[in-house]
Amino acid sequence: xxxKIKTTxxxxxxxxxxxxxxxxxxxxxxxxxxxxxxxxxxxxRYSNLTGYGVAYQRNFLTHYYVRTTAWFKYYEYIKGKESMxxxxxxxxxxxxxxxxxxxxIIEENKYRVAGFIGGGYAIREKTSKSNVSDSIVIDExxxxxxxxTAGLGGxxxxxxxxxxxxxxxVSYKFDYDYQAIQMETTKETGLGTMIGLNLRF
Numbered sequence: 001x002x003x004k005i006k007t008t009x010x011x012x013x014x015x016x017x018x019x020x021x022x023x024x025x026x027x028x029x030x031x032x033x034x035x036x037x038x039x040x041x042x043x044x045r046y047s048n049l050t051g052y053g054v055a056y057q058r059n060f061l062t063h064y065y066v067r068t069t070a071w072f073k074y075y076e077y078i079k080g081k082e083s084m085x086x087x088x089x090x091x092x093x094x095x096x097x098x099x100x101x102x103x104x105i106i107e108e109n110k111y112r113v114a115g116f117i118g119g120g121y122a123i124r125e126k127t128s129k130s131n132v133s134d135s136i137v138i139d140e141x142x143x144x145x146x147x148x149t150a151g152l153g154g155x156x157x158x159x160x161x162x163x164x165x166x167x168x169x170v171s172y173k174f175d176y177d178y179q180a181i182q183m184e185t186t187k188e189t190g191l192g193t194m195i196g197l198n199l200r201f
Contacts, residue, residue: 038163038200039058039059039060040056040057040059040200040201041055041056041057041058041165041198041199041201042054042055042198042199042201043055043057043196043198043199044196044197045069045195045196045197045198046194046196047069047120047169047171047194047195048173048193048194049098049118049149049150049151049153049171049194050069050100050118050119050120051069051070051096051097051098051120052069052096053069053070053072053096054069054070055067055068055069057198063103063107064101064102064103064104065101065102066099066101066102067099067100067101067102067118068097068098068099069096069098069099069120070095070096070097070098071096072094073093073094073095074091074093075090075091075092076090076092077091087129087130088129088130089128089129089130090127090128090129091125091126091127092126093123093125094122094123094125095123096120096121097121098121098149099118099119100116100117100118100119101116101118102114102115102116102155103115105154110158110159111157111158112156112157113154113155113156114155114156115152115153115155116152116155116171117152118150118151118152119151120147120148120149121147121148122146122147122149123145123146123147124143124144124145125143125145126143126144126145144179145177145179145180146178146180147175147176147178148175148176149173149175149176149192150174151172151192152171153169153171153172153173153192154169154170155168155169155194156168163199163200163201164197164199164200165197165200166195166196166197166198167194167195167196167198168193169194169195170191170192170193170194171191171192171193171194172189172190172191172192173190173191173192174187174189175187175189175190
């Protein structure tokens with residue numbers, strides 16, 4: 001009888017020790033694993049491929065990211081009225097939108113290197129009118145410009161803190177520039193650059 005009790009006690013102690021060791025090992029393994037990356041980024045950036053302004057980036061699948069960049073600017077100045085001898089009007093409207101899709105090539109805790117493909121669309125309308133000898137004249141500086149860009153390149157993003165990063169990139173891009181008032185079309189290819197400051201959440 002005593003032997004059975006001793007055997008039961010020993011088995012219980014061994015089982016308890018095994019459970020305690022398993023729990024400790026699981027906790028240590030979980031602590032050693034890097035934290036799961038936050039999937040969203042909000043930032044400000046400049047790029048002569050996808051435009052400039054406020055940018056939003058989202059991680060989807062495992063190694064892919066999609067990023068949009070947009071900005072809008074409106075300026076207007078009016079002095080007097082068209083029927084008055086002194087009249088001057090100037091306005092400048094600009095807006096742009098860009099999109100790029102990235103694929104990670106190298107991904108570490110402090111940085112990542114990615115290839116991307118993307119493009120942008122921008123409109124600028126600039127008008128300047130004045131009263132000259134009782135006639136409304138549109139100045140030669142007026143323009144209505146439309147810019148379309150497309151290209152591909154590479155980008156490196158470095159994380160200074162878990163939620164703050166800076167990225168730099170270069171691209172090979174194609175520009176299609178059309179100015180309606182002058183009836184001019186320009187097509188160019190060349191290198192592009194980009195820089196951004198991002199906040200993860």
